[in-house]
Amino acid sequence: MSCLKTSIPQVASSLQELVTAMEHASSLGVMMLVAWRLARQLAVKLVEEELTRRAQRPTEWPNCEKCGRKLESKGFVERQLTGLIGTVRWERREGRCPARCEIGQVAPLDTELGLQPNQRTSAGLKRAACALAVFVPFEIAAVLLSLLTEVVVSPGSIWNWVQGAGQEAMNRLKRQLEALENGRMPDEDVEAAVASLPLLVGADGVMVPFRPDGGKPNGRIVWREVKVAVLARLSQRITHTGEQASQLVHRRLVAVLGSIDDLSPRLWLEATRQGILSAKTVVWLCDGGRGFWRLFRDRFEKHAQGILDFYHAAQNLWKGAKAWLDGRTKRSRQWFAQARRKLRRGKANEVLADIQAALALEGLPDSARKTLQNLYDYLDTHRDHIDYARFKELGLPIGSGLVESACKWLIQQRFKGVGMRWSEDGFNHLLHLRLAWVNGRFDDLFALAASPGC
Numbered sequence: 372m373s374c375l376k377t378s379i380p381q382v383a384s385s386l387q388e389l390v391t392a393m394e395h396a397s398s399l400g401v402m403m404l405v406a407w408r409l410a411r412q413l414a415v416k417l418v419e420e421e422l423t424r425r426a427q428r429p430t431e432w433p434n435c436e437k438c439g440r441k442l443e444s445k446g447f448v449e450r451q452l453t454g455l456i457g458t459v460r461w462e463r464r465e466g467r468c469p470a471r472c473e474i475g476q477v478a479p480l481d482t483e484l485g486l487q488p489n490q491r492t493s494a495g496l497k498r499a500a501c502a503l504a505v506f507v508p509f510e511i512a513a514v515l516l517s518l519l520t521e522v523v524v525s526p527g528s529i530w531n532w533v534q535g536a537g538q539e540a541m542n543r544l545k546r547q548l549e550a551l552e553n554g555r556m557p558d559e560d561v562e563a564a565v566a567s568l569p570l571l572v573g574a575d576g577v578m579v580p581f582r583p584d585g586g587k588p589n590g591r592i593v594w595r596e597v598k599v600a601v602l603a604r605l606s607q608r609i610t611h612t613g614e615q616a617s618q619l620v621h622r623r624l625v626a627v628l629g630s631i632d633d634l635s636p637r638l639w640l641e642a643t644r645q646g647i648l649s650a651k652t653v654v655w656l657c658d659g660g661r662g663f664w665r666l667f668r669d670r671f672e673k674h675a676q677g678i679l680d681f682y683h684a685a686q687n688l689w690k691g692a693k694a695w696l697d698g699r700t701k702r703s704r705q706w707f708a709q710a711r712r713k714l715r716r717g718k719a720n721e722v723l724a725d726i727q728a729a730l731a732l733e734g735l736p737d738s739a740r741k742t743l744q745n746l747y748d749y750l751d752t753h754r755d756h757i758d759y760a761r762f763k764e765l766g767l768p769i770g771s772g773l774v775e776s777a778c779k780w781l782i783q784q785r786f787k788g789v790g791m792r793w794s795e796d797g798f799n800h801l802l803h804l805r806l807a808w809v810n811g812r813f814d815d816l817f818a819l820a821a822s823p824g825c
């Protein structure tokens with residue numbers, strides 16, 4: 372009856388065992404598993420057969436790269452490659468120079484097939500392994516890969532592939548930064564559907580555990596700050612309680628293990644890609660911290676409306692109230708509540724006047740005066756960034772929670788597992804791979820463009 376079941380062992384007798392196992396499968400689950408194994412082995416045989424056919428064709432020998440003589444065949448040599456279907460083995464002709472020049476392995480069929488001289492793994496397998504490693508530790512990635520494909524790969528191999536792909540991502544970024552520096556603008560990466568939405572830019576710092584100098588896995592953890600920035604379009608959605616809330620769409624992340632000055636060109640590169648020069652509204656949303664506002668003044672002020680995170684501003688109001696009126700008193704809480712309300716309603720001038728009035732009081736202790744003066748200067752510096760009533764009216768968010776959680780996610784989910792501590796290289800390579808993934812540029816790192824799904 373079944374022609375497939377009888378014809379498979381006729382062309383590949385080694386598959387008879389699996390055909391029999393399928394016939395005796397006690398459940399559908401087992402039957403499908405065995406059939407899948409059979410299909411994989413059949414695929415290997417099919418590819419091997421095709422490779423053998425191609426290897427038998429006459430070979431066009433190139434000239435020796437050293438002396439220019441035409442290479443000659445030294446006969447058939449075995450080669451193998453492991454991919455998602457398993458390991459494929461075949462023989463093809465290798466060449467040598469009649470003058471015996473040292474030219475390494477030359478096999479025209481390999482070149483025709485897009486193989487690198489020492490390549491032992493297919494791009495598809497590397498891509499799958501690296502994609503798993505973007506989300507889970509290397510050991511788990513190896514287990515999941517063998518569970519999903521039955522291909523056994525060591526965590527160390529996956530680590531190596533991540534290093535390679537991450538390095539490729541870093542090289543690309545370096546070239547793009549150089550191009551931008553030389554005045555070449557990158558192509559915009561904005562879908563038409565989101566082009567009219569406000570563009571939001573924000574940044575934050577996240578701490579990551581590193582190995583101490585020398586990269587040995589033991590010793591005290593050294594915490595270093597990774598600067599992360601998010602660029603996204605803001606759309607409005609209705610929450611289940613019927614309120615309007617902002618959400619980030621077309622999210623792109625930028626990150627660097629380094630200073631604000633290292634972040635600056637990277638963020639500007641991505642901002643131009645995300646259409647900062649053509650967007651109708653651009654918002655810079657940040658809390659008060661660590662040099663990010665200097666970056667705003669240097670690069671973004673001309674293009675973006677700065678918004679100081681409201682909750683950060685309120686926190687500072689509370690600090691002032693506490694220093695001046697003692698945090699335990701009812702009066703300090705009242706003053707704070709009133710100042711916060713005024714700020715939220717767009718009456719920043721009144722808040723500044725209230726602080727000035729407090730500063731004019733006689734007998735104000737020096738420490739309280741200093742704190743209040745700092746608060747005044749802080750709000751005054753951000754005078755253009757605290758007009759919260761207007762921002763709300765324009766449908767813009769006033770809290771940087773969305774920014775902070777997007778930034779934290781990039782780092783938290785993968786780099787801060789129990790017992791994890793990173794070497795600088797190991798961290799950077801995986802970080803850039805993860806960035807490529809979240810930014811939709813992951814597949815570009817693997818030579819698969821011409822052959823999707825392999």
Ligand SMILES: [Zn+2]
Pocket residue numbers: 435436437438439440468469470471472
């Ligand atoms: Zn030669």
